[in-house]
Amino acid sequence: MSSVSQLQSPTQDGTILAVNxxxxxxxxxxxxxxxxNLTAERGKITALLGANGAGKSTTLKAIAGLLGSEDGExxxxxxxxxxxxxxxxxxxxxxxxxxxxxxxxxxIVHDMTVIENLRLGAFTQPQKNVAEDMEKVFNYFPRLKERxxxxxxxxxxxxxxLAIGRALMARPDLIMMDEPSMGLSPLxxxxxxxxxxxxxxxxxxxxxxxxxxxxMALRAADYGYIMENGKIxxxxxxxxxxxxxxxxxxxxxxxxxxxxxxxxxxxxKRRKRWL
Amino acid sequence: xxHVPHPRPCGDFRTSYSADTSLFRTKVEGWTIYxxxxxLLFTPLVFDDFYISQMILIGIYAIAALGLNxxxxxxxxxxxxxxxxxxxxxxxxxxxxxxxxxxVFICIPLAGLMTTxxxxxxxxxxxxxxxxxxxxxxLASQFILQDFFARADWFSGGAYxxxxxxxxxxxxxxxxxxxxxxxxxxxxxxxxxxxxxxRRSRDxxxxxxxxxxxxxxxxxxINLTRYRIMSFGVSSFFAGLGGALYAHYxxxxxxxxxxxxxxxxxxxxxxxxxxxxVSGSLLGAIFILLLPxxxxxxxxxxxxxxxxIEQSKAYIKEMSVGAVIILFLIFEPEGLIHRWRLIRASxxxxxxxx
Numbered sequence: 001m002s003s004v005s006q007l008q009s010p011t012q013d014g015t016i017l018a019v020n021x022x023x024x025x026x027x028x029x030x031x032x033x034x035x036x037n038l039t040a041e042r043g044k045i046t047a048l049l050g051a052n053g054a055g056k057s058t059t060l061k062a063i064a065g066l067l068g069s070e071d072g073e074x075x076x077x078x079x080x081x082x083x084x085x086x087x088x089x090x091x092x093x094x095x096x097x098x099x100x101x102x103x104x105x106x107x108i109v110h111d112m113t114v115i116e117n118l119r120l121g122a123f124t125q126p127q128k129n130v131a132e133d134m135e136k137v138f139n140y141f142p143r144l145k146e147r148x149x150x151x152x153x154x155x156x157x158x159x160x161x162l163a164i165g166r167a168l169m170a171r172p173d174l175i176m177m178d179e180p181s182m183g184l185s186p187l188x189x190x191x192x193x194x195x196x197x198x199x200x201x202x203x204x205x206x207x208x209x210x211x212x213x214x215x216m217a218l219r220a221a222d223y224g225y226i227m228e229n230g231k232i233x234x235x236x237x238x239x240x241x242x243x244x245x246x247x248x249x250x251x252x253x254x255x256x257x258x259x260x261x262x263x264x265x266x267x268x269k270r271r272k273r274w275l
Numbered sequence: 276x277x278h279v280p281h282p283r284p285c286g287d288f289r290t291s292y293s294a295d296t297s298l299f300r301t302k303v304e305g306w307t308i309y310x311x312x313x314x315l316l317f318t319p320l321v322f323d324d325f326y327i328s329q330m331i332l333i334g335i336y337a338i339a340a341l342g343l344n345x346x347x348x349x350x351x352x353x354x355x356x357x358x359x360x361x362x363x364x365x366x367x368x369x370x371x372x373x374x375x376x377x378x379v380f381i382c383i384p385l386a387g388l389m390t391t392x393x394x395x396x397x398x399x400x401x402x403x404x405x406x407x408x409x410x411x412x413x414l415a416s417q418f419i420l421q422d423f424f425a426r427a428d429w430f431s432g433g434a435y436x437x438x439x440x441x442x443x444x445x446x447x448x449x450x451x452x453x454x455x456x457x458x459x460x461x462x463x464x465x466x467x468x469x470x471x472x473x474r475r476s477r478d479x480x481x482x483x484x485x486x487x488x489x490x491x492x493x494x495x496x497i498n499l500t501r502y503r504i505m506s507f508g509v510s511s512f513f514a515g516l517g518g519a520l521y522a523h524y525x526x527x528x529x530x531x532x533x534x535x536x537x538x539x540x541x542x543x544x545x546x547x548x549x550x551x552x553v554s555g556s557l558l559g560a561i562f563i564l565l566l567p568x569x570x571x572x573x574x575x576x577x578x579x580x581x582x583x584i585e586q587s588k589a590y591i592k593e594m595s596v597g598a599v600i601i602l603f604l605i606f607e608p609e610g611l612i613h614r615w616r617l618i619r620a621s622x623x624x625x626x627x628x629x
Binding site: 064065066069090091092095096100101103107108109110111112116119120121123124166170 | 496
């Protein structure tokens with residue numbers, strides 16, 4: 001299991017994203033992230049897990065640069081993407097550099113057709129790429145090809161597919177996904193995760209995955225981080241985390257050797273790092 | 276702005292994505308519009324002056340309302356200062372023509388461009404402000420510009436106003452309503468075509484994304500500040516264009532015409548016509564311009580039946596205009612264009628209901 005010593009320096013090869021000891025403050029008073037460290041490997045799927053309110057989405061927003069519109073800021077530490085310090089970069093520049101966030105709740109534009117939404121995703125791309133990329137999207141999501149009409153009429157699963165397809169249109173190197181399983185049936189969750197895995201393998205896109213559904217996420221991911229109260233408390237390869245007693249108990253359910261009362265559960269018994 | 280279904284004609288299925296974003300929804304719709312424009316070409320020969328002058332005013336206000344619809348309907352910003360930009364276009368065109376002698380028909384689009392510049396300057400706060408705060412900021416632009424018109428003698432002639440020349444188009448003086456009608460019709464067609472196409476372009480999609488989901492617009496690489504200011508610019512262009520046409524139609528511009536009242540009327544036009552709808556802007560302009568006259572008739576009729584209300588006829592008219600607008604907003608919040616879509620859909624499906 002990893003420890004402080006294993007934190008990679010941003011220049012090291014194979015690291016596409018390194019978040020170094022960031023603090024995020026909202027409205028100048030609310031400290032949400034308190035010194036968070038994580039790295040994402042190039043071409044790998046990294047999962048970020050944690051309970052509600054742990055700060056997972058805030059982490060993604062900090063990486064995508066969206067804190068400004070919610071009165072938040074990164075007050076300490078830095079975010080290094082591809083060897084570039086992007087901590088203060090405006091969000092549209094980050095997109096041009098190859099990061100893309102698939103938002104929680106999909107964030108598709110309801111009043112536009114499917115194709116308009118996809119073209120919107122290709123906003124930063126030259127016109128000549130659009131047709132080719134659209135075929136690529138329909139290859140992954142054949143279902144979208146059959147849907148004409150406004151995107152607001154798509155089902156939840158199709159909207160999620162559209163959101164991921166829209167991300168592909170921007171030709172990103174790193175896709176960040178905020179709860180792709182939200183509101184989907186278990187079967188559809190499986191399908192969506194399968195597609196994420198395929199995209200990762202076939203297109204070599206690195207993925208940073210934020211999830212509540214720890215089981216699905218760890219099965220798809222190569223490496224995982226677990227957050228609590230704005231910090232990483234545990235990290236390791238997906239297999240290690242799956243077999244970790246604490247993770248089983250708190251996130252996967254049914255773990256632990258003996259049945260415990262919730263009264264006795266206050267925190268992790270075996271914390272691995274305090275950063 | 277709504278997510279209300281746009282009922283599609285029965286049996287019209289879209290089989291390709293390009294059909295999904297076509298300019299006209301159906302071939303019939305396209306031909307109806309072409310034929311309508313063609314028919315309008317002959318109206319000056321048929322109708323008398325009063326109707327022609329009403330149509331000219333509707334055209335002018337529709338252009339300005341269309342501009343406001345780009346700002347409010349597409350981008351989701353708000354402006355309470357639209358009539359100031361309308362006025363700026365009017366003064367700018369008259370000033371350009373009077374000082375430089377550039378032919379008026381060129382001055383009209385140039386005035387639109389000058390207004391674009393002014394609109395973008397006043398649009399800068401819009402990049403930071405939202406909702407009610409933006410409304411107040413644009414209210415300030417209304418008063419600043421109004422004050423400017425009243426004091427800048429060199430530009431607007433101050434309290435006296437300024438004279439606007441008759442449009443001379445290669446030797447033809449457009450001095451009658453019949454002739455001026457064609458100039459307005461030309462600009463109405465150009466403006467409506469331009470905005471319809473804007474909605475289908477990359478920039479148009481960006482504007483709608485800024486309105487519907489500014490966070491997701493931001494993560495797709497859209498610069499919010501730039502597009503908000505751009506939408507102020509586009510909106511001001513059409514306001515200025517409408518204002519310039521207004522100036523040379525009346526051949527005289529004065530400060531009194533461009534008050535907050537007119538700004539509110541522009542807002543009423545697009546809300547009643549349908550926010551975010553191109554053709555809704557035209558319907559709204561028709562409604563707001565014709566409603567007072569219709570109510571005048573109603574009030575006169577009432578005065579014949581109920582004797583003794585002759586004196587208060589004017590008040591009754593004004594109050595009923597207000598009442599009709601309120602009722603309209605309650606029963607048709609999506610605007611006239613929505614009602615029109617429903618009528619069209621039921622007509623297509625007749626005699627079956629679904």
